[in-house]
Amino acid sequence: MKAVVATGYGPPEQYTVADVPAPRPGPGQIQVRVAAASINPADVRLPSGDFRDVVPLEFPHVPGNDFAGTVSEAGPGVTAYRVGDEIFGQAVPRALRAMAGATRPSLSTGSLAEYAVFEADTPFLAHRPPRLALEHAAALPTTGLTARALMTTARVRPGETVLVIGATGGVGTAVIPLLAAAKARIIATATEADAGVLRRLGAHETIGYPEAEYPSGVDVALNLTLPSDHLTGVATAVRPGGRLLTITYPVPRQEWIGRDDVALHFVLDMDGALGGMREVAELAATGGLPATIGRRYTLDEGPRACVDFARLHTTGKLVVTM
């Protein structure tokens, strides 16, 4: 089969499209013929080697967490899916097993490929609703799961003001419609070119990236991009008694934000405790979770998609169709 591969640690410029053996499912696993996949930061960060001491990779490594496709083979003991089922979801590389949740970890051989093998018994795979287009389904797993987890944790009340830092990316473009549905007043960071996209998704106001443009007195701030040891500026924007949620590493400590009157939450749900793909599917099927796709690529252009993701300003998700 054809797949995007990294043959050693390095930047995405070194990825190629190669012929590699199609992975076969073992007990409790399914093989999926991947129709579309989308790019996430981890797809380029893990092969970069920055985390090689914690998560050593085996090469050739096939990147890709998010996918939509058709079950093409089921291993012994699989009951949740049958050959021919249309599914979508999120699964991390097997090298991340130790960090991928204690109960039913979602692991795969990498979705930027014609075929990938997944663990069947996990909350992070689900049937794709017929009304959800393949490309949209591939764009939504990580971002939809994370946006829902943010909403569950933030408990935004109607009329509250929410500042979203990093709103133009995958998670940002997924969470803004959910904030709008919760009747929040949304202030979102954006480039000038992206302001219209964010307003159409539900943002009321857009501001530039510099901290000097942050408002003050917001009820809730969502940090979707700055490293979590660089949040003092974001914390300054939050009213006393407000909430600051962040999804980036390193896992933040209260003393780092210089405030003890702001509730700090690190949102990362590796077990599906805050909801899994079934909930994302239900929301997407009713139109509550639109996908914003910035660019589209073929599998042969997969390495270029990873380079663009790492090097260019992109809006929403980059989707690769096989």
Ligand SMILES: NC(=O)c1ccc[n+]([C@@H]2O[C@H](COP(=O)([O-])OP(=O)(O)OC[C@H]3O[C@@H](n4cnc5c(N)ncnc54)[C@H](OP(=O)(O)O)[C@@H]3O)[C@@H](O)[C@H]2O)c1
């Ligand atoms: N905890 C979790 O469960 C979880 C889940 C998913 C993702 N994550 C993490 O969350 C982060 C975002 O993920 P993503 O998929 O949304 O990434 P993404 O698609 O790359 O989005 C990041 C966005 O932030 C923008 N940005 C960069 N610097 C900014 C600044 N100083 N101010 C305002 N905006 C800025 C980027 O725009 P430019 O292109 O202009 O730089 C981009 O639009 C990543 O670090 C990812 O690893 C965590």
